[in-house]
Amino acid sequence: MRILLVGEFSRLHNSLKEGLTALGHEVHIVGTGDDFKKYPVDFPISSTLVASNSLLRFCNRITRKLFRLDLEAYERAYQFRKLLPILKGYDVVQLINSNAIETYPKLALRLYEKLFAQNSKKFLLICGDETPIVDVLLKNNLKYSVLTPYFNNPAATKKYYNYTLNYTNNQQRKLFDFVQTNCDGLLVSDLDYKIPMEQTGFDFTFIPNPINTDKLEFIPMEIPSKIVIFHGVNKYSAVKKGSSVFLEALSKIELKYGNKVEIRIVNSLPYDEYQKHIRSAHIILDQIYAFDQGYNALEAMALGKVVFTGAETEFQEYYQLTDSVAINALPDVESIVQQLSFLIENPEELTLIGKRARQFIEKEHHFVKIAEIYTESWNTTNP
Known part of the structure; x- marks a missing residue:
């Protein structure tokens, strides 16, 4: 055709x-x-x-x-x-x-x-x-x-x-x-x-x-000595995606785990530059007010990253998931802080979720x- x-x-x-x-x-x-x-x-x-x-x-x-x-x-x-x-x-x-x-x-x-x-x-x-x-x-x-x-x-x-x-x-x-x-x-x-x-x-x-999994190479995440957390702010949709909630949570995480994390925040980058940041991070803060994952989140999941995004009950039920493939990001600062804290204190979870994320993309989004x-x-x- x-x-x-x-x-x-x-x-x-x-x-x-x-x-x-x-x-x-x-x-x-x-x-x-x-x-x-x-x-x-x-x-x-x-x-x-x-x-x-x-x-x-x-x-x-x-x-x-x-x-x-x-x-x-x-x-x-x-x-x-x-x-x-x-x-x-x-x-x-x-x-x-x-x-x-x-x-x-x-x-x-x-x-x-x-x-x-x-x-x-x-x-x-x-x-x-x-x-x-x-x-x-x-x-x-x-x-x-x-x-x-x-x-x-x-x-x-x-x-x-x-x-x-x-x-x-x-x-x-x-x-x-x-x-x-x-x-x-x-x-x-x-x-x-x-x-x-x-x-x-x-x-x-x-x-x-x-999602083009051929272009997005999966490299199993090794447990890092310092966890890189990335959030890309989009000048057109920052409010709609809940960036203010993420940024407030990141401020608290930096105070709590300053020597264990590296926080990277960028604003409105071209796609290729944005992807470089995604590839070098362990945790991606994508969006909050969502039931399902948007495109950036899916590509990050294909790379084996742990993504804070929409992963609501409706999503879990539709795809019949029993284990998390992404973190459901709620519009609540303390909830985001607690979820990030758990991952920082239990870094082996990053590897497990990252593997499941890649498997999910290959099965449902190839x-x-x-x-x-x-x-x-x-x-x-x-x-």
Whole structure:
């Protein structure tokens, strides 16, 4: 099959492409590379003109402030439009988000009309903020979610949720409705989207994230003399992922175990640099307000790291796990401190959990196995 993957926010589409390519399919990715993360794409649509010109960057700051117009969003739409003549003849087109082009909804809708008309089957993958997900989370009927900090203190945190809450505005809602109506199927990538989607009435297929275990070499963790604890702060999602809870817990751990630990904190690194830190650490503090693991957590688990992330009861039950493969990070500083303290005082647990984490990824997230599930889902869906 010829497959076009539109958008890339986490390396999910890159790993899926690698699995599909191993199965003999022809696959291309079109996208921006997601800002500072710089994920590889085959057809780039990032804003190069505005981003590289100091005068245009200055003008863009003015237009965004005075008129709420983002020149980079227009440029991304323009770049995509230029590519349309070659983005045709694909058996499958999969969007990683209803606004995978990262432009204004009205522009995205027009571009999708042309893209959909010149290709066969179309699918929407829900693996992040999306209109029906945000609608459900705003009901606040789950034990917690990425919106929990917003509910706890809306006045102080609302500015950090502008991107998320935009999915409920009229234009973005119209875009989602268009995509959902014109796609042949909806897919979701983990339990943090499966669980809320079950409240929406939409039909969807759950396919776990693909992880390229060939690229992520597992080296059994030796019991270290000094335990390295790593937390990568993302400037766009730090509040949603609970970084403040992790940072407060780390301050207490440093006071308690200063000579036994090395704490590393970085901010908004490109993917390749971020991976270097992951590989040299023993414990990764990923995110708090989650039931399941996100993409960074899964890749760290594939390397045999002990990851503090979503590993809720729902996750344990779905995968029928009896032993922990990750640490369920609760939104409570003392809970994080206690869990870290136990691992520091019992370092042999790091080795055991790391081995189980790798085994879990190979069983449930292997990139070729997951690519087979995708192709089966695409093939069995009638256009």
